[in-house]
Amino acid sequence: MPPIDRRSALLLALAGSFAATVAKVSAAEETAAGPAQPAGHDMSGVEALPHAQGDETIVLVVYPGFTLLDIAGPHYMLGNLLGATVHIAAETLDPVKPDMGPAIVPSTTFADCPTGVTLVVVPGGTNGTIAAMQDQALLGFLTDRARHARWMTSVCTGALVLGAAGLLQGYRATSHWVVRDLLARFGATPSDQRVVFDRNRITGGGVTAGLDFGLAIVDALRGREYAEAVALLGEYEPAPPFHAGTPQSAPPNTTAMLRGMLAGFVGKAGALAPEGRH
Amino acid sequence: MPPIDRRSALLLALAGSFAATVAKVSAAEETAAGPAQPAGHDMSGVEALPHAQGDETIVLVVYPGFTLLDIAGPHYMLGNLLGATVHIAAETLDPVKPDMGPAIVPSTTFADCPTGVTLVVVPGGTNGTIAAMQDQALLGFLTDRARHARWMTSVCTGALVLGAAGLLQGYRATSHWVVRDLLARFGATPSDQRVVFDRNRITGGGVTAGLDFGLAIVDALRGREYAEAVALLGEYEPAPPFHAGTPQSAPPNTTAMLRGMLAGFVGKAGALAPEGRH
Numbered sequence: 001m002p003p004i005d006r007r008s009a010l011l012l013a014l015a016g017s018f019a020a021t022v023a024k025v026s027a028a029e030e031t032a033a034g035p036a037q038p039a040g041h042d043m044s045g046v047e048a049l050p051h052a053q054g055d056e057t058i059v060l061v062v063y064p065g066f067t068l069l070d071i072a073g074p075h076y077m078l079g080n081l082l083g084a085t086v087h088i089a090a091e092t093l094d095p096v097k098p099d100m101g102p103a104i105v106p107s108t109t110f111a112d113c114p115t116g117v118t119l120v121v122v123p124g125g126t127n128g129t130i131a132a133m134q135d136q137a138l139l140g141f142l143t144d145r146a147r148h149a150r151w152m153t154s155v156c157t158g159a160l161v162l163g164a165a166g167l168l169q170g171y172r173a174t175s176h177w178v179v180r181d182l183l184a185r186f187g188a189t190p191s192d193q194r195v196v197f198d199r200n201r202i203t204g205g206g207v208t209a210g211l212d213f214g215l216a217i218v219d220a221l222r223g224r225e226y227a228e229a230v231a232l233l234g235e236y237e238p239a240p241p242f243h244a245g246t247p248q249s250a251p252p253n254t255t256a257m258l259r260g261m262l263a264g265f266v267g268k269a270g271a272l273a274p275e276g277r278h
Numbered sequence: 279m280p281p282i283d284r285r286s287a288l289l290l291a292l293a294g295s296f297a298a299t300v301a302k303v304s305a306a307e308e309t310a311a312g313p314a315q316p317a318g319h320d321m322s323g324v325e326a327l328p329h330a331q332g333d334e335t336i337v338l339v340v341y342p343g344f345t346l347l348d349i350a351g352p353h354y355m356l357g358n359l360l361g362a363t364v365h366i367a368a369e370t371l372d373p374v375k376p377d378m379g380p381a382i383v384p385s386t387t388f389a390d391c392p393t394g395v396t397l398v399v400v401p402g403g404t405n406g407t408i409a410a411m412q413d414q415a416l417l418g419f420l421t422d423r424a425r426h427a428r429w430m431t432s433v434c435t436g437a438l439v440l441g442a443a444g445l446l447q448g449y450r451a452t453s454h455w456v457v458r459d460l461l462a463r464f465g466a467t468p469s470d471q472r473v474v475f476d477r478n479r480i481t482g483g484g485v486t487a488g489l490d491f492g493l494a495i496v497d498a499l500r501g502r503e504y505a506e507a508v509a510l511l512g513e514y515e516p517a518p519p520f521h522a523g524t525p526q527s528a529p530p531n532t533t534a535m536l537r538g539m540l541a542g543f544v545g546k547a548g549a550l551a552p553e554g555r556h
Contacts, residue, residue, distance in 0.1 A: 062380075069512070072350030072379070076485065079378035088380045095373070095383050100357035101350070102366045102382040105373050156513075177513060194517045206513025207354065208489060216519045228522035229532050234347070235434075235455060235484025237523030238516035239472045241494045244506035245515030254507050 053083035056118040056221060059145070062090045062106060063138055065128015068098040070155040070210050074121050077214025080230045081221065089113045091137050099125045110141040116148045119217065124156030124176060124207070126265045133164035133272045142167060153202040153217075155210040159183060160269050162201070172198040176206035177247050178262045185273035208245070211236065331361035334396040334499060337423070340368045340384060341416055343406015346376040348433040348488050352399050355492030358508045359499065367391045369415050377403050388419040394426045397495065402434030402454060402485070404543045411442035411550045420445060431480040431495075433488040437461060438547050440479070450476040454484035455525050456540045463551035486523070489514065 058078050060071050071088075079086055088107045090096050095103035120142065125132070132138055142165040146152045154162050159175035162168050163186030173188040174180060174196045183190045194205045195213045197220070204213030215236060219227035231237075244250040247259075336356050338349050349366075357364055366385045368374050373381035398420065403410070410416055420443040424430045432440045437453035440446050441464030451466040452458060452474045461468045472483045473491045475498070482491030493514060497505035509515075522528040525537075 067354075069350050069354040072347050075379045076345075076347040086379070101353045101364070102385065104380040104382050107380065194515075195519070206511075208512050208514045208516065211486060211489075212517050212519060219519055224520065225529075225532070228520065228528055229536060231518065231520070231522040232525070232528040232532055232536055233484075234486050235523050236486045236518055237472075237521060237527060238486065238518065239490050240509065240514055240516065241473070241490060241497055242502065242506065242509070243515060244509040245513050246510070249515055250506055250510040251503075254503070254510055258507060258510055 054081055054222065056081055056084040057114050057116070058084055058086045059089050059113055059117050059120045060086065061120060061122050061138070062088060062096045062104065063128060063132045063135065064097055065099045065125045065131065066096070066123040067125050067156060067207060068101045068104070069207050070123030070158060071121070073208065073210030074155060074214035076234055077211065077218050077230055078119070080233065081218065087113055089141070099128055110137055113141070115145065117145055118149065119151045119153060120145050120149050122154040122158035122161045124154070124158040124160070126157070129157045129160055130265070130268045130272070132161045133269065139165045149200070151200050151202050153213070155204040155213055156206045157269070159203050160186070162203070163188065164272055168201065171201045172196055173201060173203040174205050175203065178259060179266055179269055182266060182270050182273065185270060187274070332359055332500065334359055334362040335392050335394070336362055336364045337367050337391055337395050337398045338364065339398060339400050339416070340366055340374045340382060341406060341410045341413065342375055343377045343403045343409065344374070344401040345403050345434060345485060346379045346382070347485050348401030348436060349399070351486065351488030352433060352492035354512055355489065355496050355508055356397070358511065359496065365391055367419070377406055388415060391419070393423065395423055396427065397429045397431060398423050398427050400432040400436035400439045402432070402436040402438070404435070407435045407438055408543070408546045408550070410439045411547065417443045427478070429478050429480050431491070433482040433491055434484045435547070437481050438464070440481070441466065442550055446479065449479045450474055451479060451481040452483050453481065456537060457544055457547055460544060460548050460551065463548060465552070
């Protein structure tokens with residue numbers, strides 16, 4: 001094998017992830033679904049290079065009624081961090097049913113999940129999120145891990161769960177557009193940016209913002225070169241067939257109707273804010 | 279309840295999907311993961327309106343080593359089709375492990391999946407996709423359902439599986455950039471569009487193209503108003519932190535390295551083309 005430079009080694013290593021050899025999976029995940037796939041190409045000589053390797057511990061939280069894409073988007077980006085360990089954490093190891101789509105199998109429980117973690121990601125939902133905002137096991141897990149985590153983060157209405165755990169007090173944050181203003185009632189300063197970094201909090205906007213959120217975190221953890229390679233691997237050059245993804249770009253009637261129809265959800269979430277309770 | 283016009287009814291109905299009441303789930307899916315979440319708001323008087331309802335049968339295929347986001351992106355968009363039935367089909371009902379991330383629980387088997395379907399979506403991967411291209415149970419399922427399906431479709435390297443099933447012969451199609459040219463060896467005309475509609479085939483580019491693909495299909499099935507509401511629900515107004523998602527926008531070295539590192543995968547896939555076998 002000819003000598004390779006730093007950049008080539010990094011990309012060599014990253015390319016291996018496309019064949020699913022990158023993120024270590026926890027023992028429970030292995031047990032539930034069989035061994036990982038074999039590597040697609042020869043990784044010898046690459047994994048020992050320290051600059052292409054990290055040792056982040058990433059925890060994606062799931063709860064009944066979470067939105068699958070809120071997890072799957074970030075997971076694609078973060079799962080490509082060579083050397084990182086990615087956990088899917090839930091209260092038990094039973095399959096967890098999202099609001100739509102297939103149940104997924106957690107890899108660890110809140111009790112067994114490591115304590116000193118790099119990143120915890122909380123997804124959104126609607127009814128499931130209202131329940132999560134009152135779930136003491138989940139809230140306790142979040143407040144505990146927040147003591148040591150480099151970043152506590154959320155996608156979509158997952159910010160409401162961080163808020164309910166008291167973890168957005170004094171932070172600038174975003175969420176799904178329909179509940180964004182509500183974050184103020186949890187002590188946060190709402191932002192209309194798609195991804196908001198504020199000290200040790202990172203929050204993303206609604207659902208599909210999880211892709212931008214994940215890629216921005218890869219950039220923050222490993223630098224632009226690495227993140228560019230992940231973007232190219234995932235062909236992340238979006239081309240929506242039309243633009244209606246924000247209250248500003250959607251037809252006003254569409255925005256008004258969705259806002260009206262989600263008023264019940266927004267009301268329930270607001271009632272769980274400290275301001276709502278006092 | 280005051281009278282509502284056609285548009286309002288459609289959006290009322292759609293808003294319910296945010297609370298996870300839209301897509302019917304199959305009996306097997308219910309059994310594996312418990313009952314669906316309750317509705318977040320009163321849907322009475324809306325579901326009976328025919329114009330907000332469809333009756334599509336959508337099948338998302340999974341196989342060991344598939345890429346989770348190839349399914350999760352389209353699922354978010356298509357799962358918001360009120361009245362549609364969405365199946366996650368695999369050879370058995372055992373959890374299926376993607377190339378990265380949590381195992382998912384199928385809702386039906388190839389044997390039990392309905393025959394007359396609207397849409398079949400085949401996801402990509404790398405090693406798992408090479409295996410899928412030779413999996414007679416999967417290929418037989420695809421060729422059988424293709425006889426009656428309105429559309430046979432793929433995301434990312436899933437196009438290689440359609441190709442291996444002989445289903446791209448004479449069609450214009452796309453795939454992940456690293457194997458796009460290879461589609462010619464399966465009788466297709468490669469396109470560099472992110473989403474390609476050609477008669478009863480729809481193909482999407484790499485991984486994240488599944489979101490554009492899914493939204494374009496919602497548009498085709500239900501029209502622009504409905505699709506705009508889905509885009510707003512999912513806040514689909516992407517804002518990548520930088521642009522490196524195509525061989526044209528990525529640094530040339532990054533593209534060259536990934537291309538080199540994936541050459542083994544591309545070679546294996548090419549060897550399975552009819553042209554490669556003869």
